[in-house]
Amino acid sequence: VPTFLLDPAVCFLNHGSFGAATAELLDAQDALRRRIEREPVDFLARQLPGLLDGARGRVAAFLGARSEELAFVRNATTGVNAVLGSLELRPGDELLTTDHRYQAVRNAMERVARRAGARVVEAAVPFPLQGEDEIVDAVAAAFSERTRLLVVDWITSPTALILPVQRLVELARSRGVPVLVDGAHAPGQVAVDLARLGADFFTGNLHKWLCAPRGSAVLAVAPEWVSRIHHPVTSHGYGAGLHGELDWVGSDDPSPWLCAPLALDLHEALGGAALREANHRLVAEGRQVLAEALGVDLPHPDDPTLYGSMATVPLPGGFGPATPAAALELNRRLFALHRVEVPAICWGGRLWVRISGFAAYNRPSDYARLAEALRALREG
Numbered sequence: 532v533p534t535f536l537l538d539p540a541v542c543f544l545n546h547g548s549f550g551a552a553t554a555e556l557l558d559a560q561d562a563l564r565r566r567i568e569r570e571p572v573d574f575l576a577r578q579l580p581g582l583l584d585g586a587r588g589r590v591a592a593f594l595g596a597r598s599e600e601l602a603f604v605r606n607a608t609t610g611v612n613a614v615l616g617s618l619e620l621r622p623g624d625e626l627l628t629t630d631h632r633y634q635a636v637r638n639a640m641e642r643v644a645r646r647a648g649a650r651v652v653e654a655a656v657p658f659p660l661q662g663e664d665e666i667v668d669a670v671a672a673a674f675s676e677r678t679r680l681l682v683v684d685w686i687t688s689p690t691a692l693i694l695p696v697q698r699l700v701e702l703a704r705s706r707g708v709p710v711l712v713d714g715a716h717a718p719g720q721v722a723v724d725l726a727r728l729g730a731d732f733f734t735g736n737l738h739k740w741l742c743a744p745r746g747s748a749v750l751a752v753a754p755e756w757v758s759r760i761h762h763p764v765t766s767h768g769y770g771a772g773l774h775g776e777l778d779w780v781g782s783d784d785p786s787p788w789l790c791a792p793l794a795l796d797l798h799e800a801l802g803g804a805a806l807r808e809a810n811h812r813l814v815a816e817g818r819q820v821l822a823e824a825l826g827v828d829l830p831h832p833d834d835p836t837l838y839g840s841m842a843t844v845p846l847p848g849g850f851g852p853a854t855p856a857a858a859l860e861l862n863r864r865l866f867a868l869h870r871v872e873v874p875a876i877c878w879g880g881r882l883w884v885r886i887s888g889f890a891a892y893n894r895p896s897d898y899a900r901l902a903e904a905l906r907a908l909r910e911g
């Protein structure tokens with residue numbers, strides 16, 4: 532039985548933001564770090580390449596990728612930046628994403644676009660929505676002759692929607708546009724089969740839903756990009772292909788990557804697909820409990836293809852204006868006054884909470900506790 536180190540006094544409903552590691556994994560990481568310190572040069576200069584190959588092979592198999600086309604990165608942000616920085620953009624080009632994208636990714640797109648005289652275009656994906664056709668239609672309508680890359684989230688951050696990435700990849704490819712799938716939340720939340728997905732680029736975190744130590748993520752690229760990818764930090768492997776570019780970006784701690792296989796063991800020990808389903812059921816019930824307590828309508832049908840281990844619930848009036856500052860203040864008060872950790876979000880002109888469910892430590896009563904805390908904090 533894994534031991535999560537979460538404070539038992541806190542009702543923790545935000546696995547999504549930064550994950551949570553177990554005592555067993557951190558002990559293994561600690562043991563590895565101590566092994567490194569016995570002979571840092573031998574470990575980092577001689578043993579590391581072989582160990583990395585082993586860890587990468589295991590993660591590649593789990594994600595349905597080929598080892599040659601997958602590399603470790605610190606986090607999805609770095610994976611996204613590597614892809615964007617490797618594009619050759621021209622003035623007038625367009626980088627397409629959706630209005631559900633993660634702000635840090637939008638910033639990275641903005642920066643590379645600005646340098647090249649290109650621009651970022653956002654498809655307006657409706658929310659609330661009824662089904663995935665609305666998502667595909669919105670993205671399809673936003674393509675133009677100048678679109679050079681489509682960036683789509685597998686699971687969106689502000690709205691916790693699972694996007695129909697397979698269809699979006701096929702849509703982009705039919706227009707000859709490469710696709711970057713931002714799978715920051717995907718590994719461990721949904722089944723990932725990268726060979727089947729067929730995206731040009733995929734990045735995903737192992738430190739969220741697979742509970743790997745923080746700093747463990749991957750970037751996968753299609754064969755035609757393996758020799759053209761650059762890490763945003765230039766080091767010894769400049770121009771040396773995917774592994775050369777990404778395996779060594781200056782002296783650093785490889786332990787989060789080397790612990791990835793243990794995180795996969797943990798995921799499988801917790802049930803793998805059965806864990807993902809249990810997480811979803813917690814969230815499905817939790818959002819119902821909240822919607823009833825708050826008297827609000829949920830933003831999409833109870834369809835497991837539309838959401839996984841996270842869901843957003845709109846807040847009724849009485850929680851302040853729909854501003855990022857009010858959302859932050861609500862999040863702060865939920866934690867300070869009720870010891871409930873849950874993101875409050877301002878998106879689409881209203882306030883929401885985004886709940887997570889992790890069956891190894893969350894219980895249905897956690898969502899009732901959140902509902903009670905929200906009731907207590909609501910004005911009037």
Ligand SMILES: Cc1ncc(COP(=O)(O)O)c(C=O)c1O
Nearest residue numbers: 606607608633684688713715736
């Ligand atoms: C859609 C999406 N992309 C990227 C990220 C960034 O992940 P990281 O902070 O691990 O780089 C997140 C984080 O929550 C996210 O939700």
